[in-house]
Amino acid sequence: MKHLLILITILAIFLRFFLLDKIPPGLNVDEAYQGYNAYSILLTGKDHFGKSWPFYFRTFGTFQSPLYTYLTIVPVFLFNLSIFSTRFISAVSGVLIIILTYFIIGRIKGKESNKLAIISAVLVAISPWAIFFSRNAIEANLALLILLAGLAIFVLSLDRPRLLILASAIFGLSTYAYQAQRLSTVLFISLFIVIFRKSFSNKKIIIISLVIFFIIQIPQLVLIGTEASSRRLDQVSYWNNLSGNILENTYYLIRKFAAQYTAYLSPKNLFFDPDPQKVRSIPDLSVFYSFMIIPFLLGLREIFKVIREPVIRIILLNGLVSLIPAALTTEPFYTMRILPFLWFVTIVIALGTYFLFRKFSFIYKCIFITFILILSLGLFYPKYFILLKYERSINYGYPYIELAKKSEELKGKKLVLDSARDNSYILLAFYKKNNPLEFQKLNALKNISNYYNDINLNHNYLIGNIEMRPISWKDDAYTEQFLAGDYLAISPIDEKEHKLTLIEDIKGLDGAAGIKLYKTNPEAKRKN
């Protein structure tokens, strides 16, 4: 079985690292913040706003959990600042998740558990959600790895109760990897202790575990009440804008929560409809392949047969609890928030696959596995490595890569990039590898001591020779410089009216409208 696990790990490494710097074609802004902040901390000991070693990283109007950024310092140190180094931690997490899956499922009692563990590992290796999120610099993937490490120790703690302390500590750590973990870990630990109380006759261990978990939370507790702690929740929750009476509000909240929760259980969402956000999904491919609905339904039947098994109860508990933070937020089917649940669904699919698989002879098993692999990768490759590359290049800020290159060619000349509608400054700082010390100096927060509460959006940035701000035609058209912006910032009418000369039309890889770069013509404008 170990040889098979090695083969699966090699396949997983290939699927997670192959063309990692090229596909997705660029970075989304959240990824760019992770990478550039790690670069900034590495070189200056401060984030790009000039805050020393923060507990939360301030981004554009919100805050990121810190663990991913701090861990990214290592790959940035080793490979320099690049798309590859920024995604490295997530890709490595994606590979380690497979090994932990094998370990956790292998702890199910019974002779056949190793086979189920191998099937689970294969399915995690090839599932669209697992590959997709491992190829994005996403803190939720790192959080899943830490969570699974914690779950593995929770499983072991049933035989060796002292390990509960370590498991709680690891779960505590996971709250620094992703904000949604803050609620789900507390719920999980509480329910775990209640359900498995008979395994822990020594109450001291339970108390010490809870104390350790609490101590790890202190830095976050200190920041409770600040925007850093609550901003994201305020942005995404539906329960802070209630206007009816108590009865109406209660009815609304229960109904809304139930709708949000069941949306994550929907086979349509899991097997057919992708996440509506384009930077969180693959074109025409949901988090699982549609054919997996068959083993999933069979797996649901099978899970009842093994429901008394502690490992199954633990992963079921974790899967269901992990949906609660997502169901408290307003976005429909926000996949990034439910990775522990998707992992659980993969195990259900593995149970169903195992049910189909167990009656086959060795030859048929080999044919069956080969067929599933070919079918899965045959569906995945064209959607991810081709369609996503072309159709999502704008969403991944591909034009900014080209603009950053162009601005280097224009070194010494001023380029104004319109910032009325987007926060792409971080993409340019990233692609230009802008010196963080210089960035901090030119773009410092007005009051750094108010770092965790300052959510004011700044639209003006200086990044090398690029000045990001809203274009002001009454001044900019009369100054010798380059102007850049999307099709709304600089329309064909503006182009004609202000006598601009088109230097480059930077489009997405699919030919979609991106950024236009112009040279101003002050003399012609004045004559006009």
Add this chain to the structure above:
Amino acid sequence: MPIAVLLAVFFLTPWFWKLFKINPLILLLLIVFNFMLLYITFKSPKKIIKIATFVLFLLLIFYNLQKGFDKGIWTINQNQALEQNRRHSFYAASLGKIYTNKIGLLYYTKISDPLTRLQKNLFSNLEINLYFFASHPRERTDANEFEKYSFLLLPFFLIGIFYMVKKNILSLELFFLAAILISAFININYVLGPILFFPLINTVITLGFLFVIRKKML
């Protein structure tokens, strides 16, 4: 008791009243089928009852296919044709001969799209929120959305589903499977909704409710 619960489910569901308003005859057929289904779920009936239930289900399938068949499965509109052409160029540029051979092109132009549309129809009906929340929070822009059941019945539905799976109620499971497969051919805009699921969901809710009040497996 099951009959009383089923009747209560009927009268509490907005779907029942919608069917009553638009097509009482089909509602009547669905009700008769529902009672027969309930009977074969709870009792061990004679073979003739099983056959009659099956024949009635076939009749409902025939009606549903005749009225709600999705004629768009094998045809594409102008926007879909544009997208197909655009993606064709991406695949051709990236895959070369692996794609631009007879089999690859045949699959892409003739098989891939109809397959996707069949899946879309099928999965549209495998959506709990379609029945209890009018598809909220992912309302479809291209479909006729209406709330079919009060969300207060959702817990009973979920319990009923788990009960059905755990007790392995084969007849009900097979009817569900047939309804799922047939729904691949039914237009998601069909005015009455996926009617084949109406008696099945009612039965599952009844099962769930009875399990809750009796606190044991039936």
